[in-house]
Amino acid sequence: MKIALINENSQAAKNEMICDNLKKVVEPMGHTVYNYGMYSADDETQLTYVMNGLLAAILLNSKAADFVVTGCGTGEGAMLALNAFPGVLCGHVVDAEDAFMFAQINDGNAIALPFAKGFGWGAELTLQYVFEKLFGCESGGGYPKERVVPEQRNKKILDGVKEITHKDIMTILKEIDQDFLKNTISGPKFQEYFFENCQVPEIAEYLKSVLN
Amino acid sequence: MKIALINENSQAAKNEMICDNLKKVVEPMGHTVYNYGMYSADDETQLTYVMNGLLAAILLNSKAADFVVTGCGTGEGAMLALNAFPGVLCGHVVDAEDAFMFAQINDGNAIALPFAKGFGWGAELTLQYVFEKLFGCESGGGYPKERVVPEQRNKKILDGVKEITHKDIMTILKEIDQDFLKNTISGPKFQEYFFENCQVPEIAEYLKSVLN
Numbered sequence: 001m002k003i004a005l006i007n008e009n010s011q012a013a014k015n016e017m018i019c020d021n022l023k024k025v026v027e028p029m030g031h032t033v034y035n036y037g038m039y040s041a042d043d044e045t046q047l048t049y050v051m052n053g054l055l056a057a058i059l060l061n062s063k064a065a066d067f068v069v070t071g072c073g074t075g076e077g078a079m080l081a082l083n084a085f086p087g088v089l090c091g092h093v094v095d096a097e098d099a100f101m102f103a104q105i106n107d108g109n110a111i112a113l114p115f116a117k118g119f120g121w122g123a124e125l126t127l128q129y130v131f132e133k134l135f136g137c138e139s140g141g142g143y144p145k146e147r148v149v150p151e152q153r154n155k156k157i158l159d160g161v162k163e164i165t166h167k168d169i170m171t172i173l174k175e176i177d178q179d180f181l182k183n184t185i186s187g188p189k190f191q192e193y194f195f196e197n198c199q200v201p202e203i204a205e206y207l208k209s210v211l212n
Numbered sequence: 213m214k215i216a217l218i219n220e221n222s223q224a225a226k227n228e229m230i231c232d233n234l235k236k237v238v239e240p241m242g243h244t245v246y247n248y249g250m251y252s253a254d255d256e257t258q259l260t261y262v263m264n265g266l267l268a269a270i271l272l273n274s275k276a277a278d279f280v281v282t283g284c285g286t287g288e289g290a291m292l293a294l295n296a297f298p299g300v301l302c303g304h305v306v307d308a309e310d311a312f313m314f315a316q317i318n319d320g321n322a323i324a325l326p327f328a329k330g331f332g333w334g335a336e337l338t339l340q341y342v343f344e345k346l347f348g349c350e351s352g353g354g355y356p357k358e359r360v361v362p363e364q365r366n367k368k369i370l371d372g373v374k375e376i377t378h379k380d381i382m383t384i385l386k387e388i389d390q391d392f393l394k395n396t397i398s399g400p401k402f403q404e405y406f407f408e409n410c411q412v413p414e415i416a417e418y419l420k421s422v423l424n
Contacts (some may be wrong), residue, residue, distance in 0.1 A: 092304035
């Protein structure tokens, strides 16, 4: 699985620590981490949590990433911004139990973590346990197990509802403020990571035209 | 403020307890609670968390409610479903600190609570403290205070992004499965509470045609 990490400006200083703990847990499972930054508080490309939403939607809808790990101070802003987009189901996950139940019940493709609230002693352990339970077994298996049938049904209905409530991603990319879009994809590693993994040529071509 | 409470089927048995605690805290503040149910596990009208999302979107976009309190077992499904709709910013709130920071930083119009996970001894206290901090003072004031300017800016940008990523509510009401819509608004109190408070005649008229 290709897992993208995205940090916004207020907690950007923690990117390296978060990335290290993510890699430590998921690389032995065979997953690959793509760190899209921000990498430090004074990066030239500043991402707000709203831009995290747009970036995550680009990565997931283009299949450049299978899963996005993101967050902000409380995790709420990033969660709201990601869920504003089609093709994104972003959980707000604060502990390992949330991670496991979100994977098994909701079977989403992104999580937003609080990187300031409750992020003290043991924060690296919380991150590791979250990643273990999120990525450690196949998702969508139900919790509790005997509720798997209605849970899978509701997830499918929600996917169908989101197809109706959202415009499609290409329309959004064209209608959204183009400077906002360009800034969102201006990180130093975006072009390298994105264009080698994007599986939707229409999105790749459009983003190339925006960057030129 | 008009506050709507919506419960889905898995935690419907807790509706009365949740409603009592909500009223206990917010009625002395001058707010009014509209309990849209479900009222018990064996209600004739069964709401799933996805239907909670549609119902909340109807109430908020029609201004029949100013704020929606909802949830499910973990709160994640209801949160995902509400945020799938235009005009809805739903936080995932598990404690009083989340409630306060969500109100001050994100200034949303809905919260989804976990009514099973972590819902043991003291659960009625958690609910009361959440409602105190959520509704106890004006929202959108920033947290920490000195970050109010970028926080208000990002909230405004996210509102603008959602105007682009979603279809409008009338299009959604017409395109969504009409049985799903009808079931969502078939609760025993819906017609009484909704039609006396709805401020968008186009929505009221359309829903009347669906109910007939």
